[in-house]
Amino acid sequence: MSELAITLRLAWHVVVRNWTVYRKDFLANISPTLADPALMMMALGMGLSPFIGQIHGLSYAQYLAPGMIATTALFTAFFECSYGFYVRMTFESVFKAMLTTPIGVREVVIGEFLWVFIRAALMAMGVGLVLTVMGLMPNPFVLLLIPFIGGLLAVPCGAIGLLAASYVRNINQFQTVYSFLIAPIFYLSGVFFPLGDRPLLEAIVQISPFHHGVRLLQACVWGQWDLGEIAYHIAALLTFAAGLGWWALVSIRKKLIS
Amino acid sequence: MESSQEPASDPVTIIRARSVAKQFGDFTALEGLDLDVRIGECVGLLGPNGAGKSTFIGCLHGSVLRSGGNLEVFGLDPMSDARRIKERLGVVPQENALDEELTVLENMQIYARFEGVSREESAPRIDELLAHMSLDHKRDATIRMLSGGMKRRLAFVRALLSDPELLILDEPTTGLDPTVRHLLWEKVLSYRAAGKTVLVTTHYMHEAELLCDRIVILNRGALVGAGPPRDLIAEHAPGFVGTFAREDEEKLRGKVGDDALLYQQGWQTCVRAASIERLTQLQAATGTRALQLRPSNLEDVYLKLTGQDLGDNE
Numbered sequence: 001m002s003e004l005a006i007t008l009r010l011a012w013h014v015v016v017r018n019w020t021v022y023r024k025d026f027l028a029n030i031s032p033t034l035a036d037p038a039l040m041m042m043a044l045g046m047g048l049s050p051f052i053g054q055i056h057g058l059s060y061a062q063y064l065a066p067g068m069i070a071t072t073a074l075f076t077a078f079f080e081c082s083y084g085f086y087v088r089m090t091f092e093s094v095f096k097a098m099l100t101t102p103i104g105v106r107e108v109v110i111g112e113f114l115w116v117f118i119r120a121a122l123m124a125m126g127v128g129l130v131l132t133v134m135g136l137m138p139n140p141f142v143l144l145l146i147p148f149i150g151g152l153l154a155v156p157c158g159a160i161g162l163l164a165a166s167y168v169r170n171i172n173q174f175q176t177v178y179s180f181l182i183a184p185i186f187y188l189s190g191v192f193f194p195l196g197d198r199p200l201l202e203a204i205v206q207i208s209p210f211h212h213g214v215r216l217l218q219a220c221v222w223g224q225w226d227l228g229e230i231a232y233h234i235a236a237l238l239t240f241a242a243g244l245g246w247w248a249l250v251s252i253r254k255k256l257i258s
Numbered sequence: 259m260e261s262s263q264e265p266a267s268d269p270v271t272i273i274r275a276r277s278v279a280k281q282f283g284d285f286t287a288l289e290g291l292d293l294d295v296r297i298g299e300c301v302g303l304l305g306p307n308g309a310g311k312s313t314f315i316g317c318l319h320g321s322v323l324r325s326g327g328n329l330e331v332f333g334l335d336p337m338s339d340a341r342r343i344k345e346r347l348g349v350v351p352q353e354n355a356l357d358e359e360l361t362v363l364e365n366m367q368i369y370a371r372f373e374g375v376s377r378e379e380s381a382p383r384i385d386e387l388l389a390h391m392s393l394d395h396k397r398d399a400t401i402r403m404l405s406g407g408m409k410r411r412l413a414f415v416r417a418l419l420s421d422p423e424l425l426i427l428d429e430p431t432t433g434l435d436p437t438v439r440h441l442l443w444e445k446v447l448s449y450r451a452a453g454k455t456v457l458v459t460t461h462y463m464h465e466a467e468l469l470c471d472r473i474v475i476l477n478r479g480a481l482v483g484a485g486p487p488r489d490l491i492a493e494h495a496p497g498f499v500g501t502f503a504r505e506d507e508e509k510l511r512g513k514v515g516d517d518a519l520l521y522q523q524g525w526q527t528c529v530r531a532a533s534i535e536r537l538t539q540l541q542a543a544t545g546t547r548a549l550q551l552r553p554s555n556l557e558d559v560y561l562k563l564t565g566q567d568l569g570d571n572e
Contacts, residue, residue: 006341013371017357020368024359097355097416100319100348100426101372102341258282258322 007110010103014111015118022119033076033123037068038130044192045136055194058222065136066217067191069146070153072127073120074210077154078182080116081161082174089165095256105253109162113245116158117151124150131221142220149220152237153213159244160209166251185210190218209240270296272424272455273318277327280313280479287313289479290327295424300446300456302470302487304463304556306564309476311459312352315428318457319344331424345374347424348417352432354409356401362388362412363397366419373420380419387415391445407438414445425449427458431465443469467491467556475563482563487556495558500537500548501526509544523561530554 022029045061052060088094095108128146131137164177188201189211195202205211212233219230273295280288288310295301303311316322318331320340329336331343356365363384370380388394391411396404404412410430417425427446431439443465450456460466466473467487475483475490483490502510507520507527514520518531518540526549531537537551 010372013368016371017368020364021357021359092358093351093353093355094357095355096321096351096353097349097369097413098372099321100344100351101369102344102374103372104320104341256321258316 006102007107010107011111011114014098014103014108015115018111018115030123033072034126034130036075037072037127040071041065041068041131041134041136061134062136062222063194064191065131065134066221067214068131069124069127069150069217069221070210070214071186071191072123073150073153073213074157074182074186076120076123077116077157078161080119081112081158082164082177083171085112085162086165086168086171086174089255090171099256105256106249108256109245109249109252112162113155113158116154120154120157121147121151137221139221139223142223145220146217149213149216152234152241153209153216156209156237156240156244159241159248162248163244163251166248166255190214206236209237209244212236212240271330272297272332273457274330275314275317275327276329278314278317278324278329279326280310280317280322281325286479288317288324291476291479291481293474293481293484295455295457297423297455298450298453299472300450300458300470302466302473303457303459303476304461304466304473304560305459305476308478309564310479311476312428313479314476315349315426315457315459318426319347319349345420346422347426348420348422349426350410350413350417350428350430352428354413356409356412356416358401361398361400362393362404365401365412366415369416370419375420383419383421384415387418391415392441407434410434410438411442414442418449422454424455424457427456427460429459429461431460431462439465463555463557463560473556475560477564483559490559491554491556494562495530495554497530497532497554498534498537499550499552499554499558500529500531500540501550502529502546502548503527506544506546509546510540513540513543530558 041061041064045064049060055063098108099105125143125147128137128143132140132143137143160181164174164181168174168177185208189205189208191214195205216230216233216237218224219226219233271294273293275291275293278288278291278293279286291310291314293301293314303314305311313322317324317329318336320336320343323337332346334343336343357368360368366384366388367380370377370384375383385394385397388397391414393408393411393415396408401409401412414430417427425446430446431442434442439462446456446458447469458466458470471486473483473485473487473490474481483494485493501523504525504527507522510520510527510529514529518529518536520527520529522528529537529540531540534551537548540546541548
């Protein structure tokens with residue numbers, strides 16, 4: 001078997017391990033990632049929509065809908081790879097035993113990315129279905145694309161989580177990462193309001209992988225098939241996934257190998 | 259300590275370390291360690307906390323990158339071939355690192371997959387090893403429900419899943435009651451009887467003396483003594499030891515003479531002499547009564563070679 005095939009097989013075993021642990025507390029694990037976007041849709045979408053005029057010909061609920069799919073991918077990936085990975089690494093010492101098996105740091109990190117890709121894809125699909133029921137998905141065939149976009153968006157967001165896990169000195173510092181990095185990314189990347197009339201902000205959020213995921217989902221859900229723009233956002237997401245993913249691998253290796 | 263003339267591919271030498279060094283910033287964890295472990299041997303690695311035992315074990319399976327020297331495990335360098343080495347060894351780490359929420363069986367199934375053992379092979383192997391460690395009745399219990407001794411036994415099962423050629427045990431019996439310690443050692447012995455190799459760190463000198471073919475004593479990252487336990491005792495602390503209360507020291511000092519050695523060991527005053535008769539004579543001559551008269555043992559060697567050094571315990 002080639003090195004790559006062995007790495008992927010071992011990384012897949014890490015996914016199976018994570019799934020085996022995850023399903024033990026399935027309801028508690030799945031609740032926040034589904035409940036948060038659902039509550040946001042109710043409070044902001046249904047609650048505020050009647051008071052807000054149309055945005056680009058969309059009601060506010062319609063405007064908000066695709067961002068909710070991106071949100072579930074962001075939070076699924078970030079929390080799993082930050083708090084989740086940190087707890088596994090520091091409190092549960094999972095890797096002290098795992099790394100004595102043929103699994104190495106590369107397989108651990110690739111396994112984490114595969115794991116958040118799959119989880120975010122499924123959660124994005126779940127949110128997509130809820131939105132369909134709420135009548136906010138005009139084209140149901142788009143549901144077929146949503147898991148791929150959600151999964152792709154989860155990789156750079158997970159990489160940010162792993163980087164946080166490798167740089168924090170204790171678990172409380174994740175709060176700082178959340179407040180100064182994740183929350184701004186979440187609130188300012190175009191989920192809640194269009195960035196078109198704020199060119200400076202729009203220029204800044206180009207360095208946020210989340211923004212590209214949001215734009216991609218908005219294009220698909222709203223049916224705005226501008227292929228140039230779609231290609232740009234996919235390329236940006238792939239670049240962030242590769243760049244941040246590599247950086248995360250290097251940083252986690254420094255944590256696990258002394 | 260060993261002849262370093264064997265070729266690198268020598269199939270009999272499973273671990274071959276030459277001048278292995280590890281530096282963590284300013285701290286020297288290992289300083290030029292030479293060590294050979296041959297097939298079928300049980301080698302005990304002793305030393306105070308912080309002496310470099312776990313660092314060396316980490317170097318063997320690639321979790322620690324050495325700063326200098328040469329190291330081969332199965333003829334491969336752990337810096338470049340860690341995976342191929344890890345396919346052939348089993349480790350019981352200091353921490354059990356079991357998944358607390360999962361059952362005994364689930365934990366073992368996950369690790370069997372990590373080790374590349376197929377599902378068909380792993381099912382009977384897990385059952386056999388659980389029965390062997392008297393854990394078969396806990397197959398479906400979550401780890402949370404197990405006692406400390408059971409978790410430790412399960413960490414042994416996990417290390418043996420792939421039927422490894424080399425078993426590395428990092429303080430396998432620390433904190434366990436004597437019954438479990440005996441059970442675990444019995445399993446190590448039966449594993450060894452099958453021609454396998456064992457490298458073990460422990461603070462239980464008595465166990466190391468009885469069970470290891472060879473002992474390596476580290477202190478502050480350097481090798482301070484190595485050899486079969488009997489030879490180490492004969493070389494560094496031959497004879498018999500009487501341990502006395504501290505207040506007997508003055509009385510003893512006048513009568514010890516040239517053929518016995520008086521020294522302090524913690525709260526005790528000790529006298530070592532060539533024979534037990536010499537010690538009983540000394541008792542009679544000084545009107546003292548030893549707390550204990552015994553043959554010298556590995557602990558005497560250990561305390562002599564590592565001195566009053568408290569290592570990390572300072």
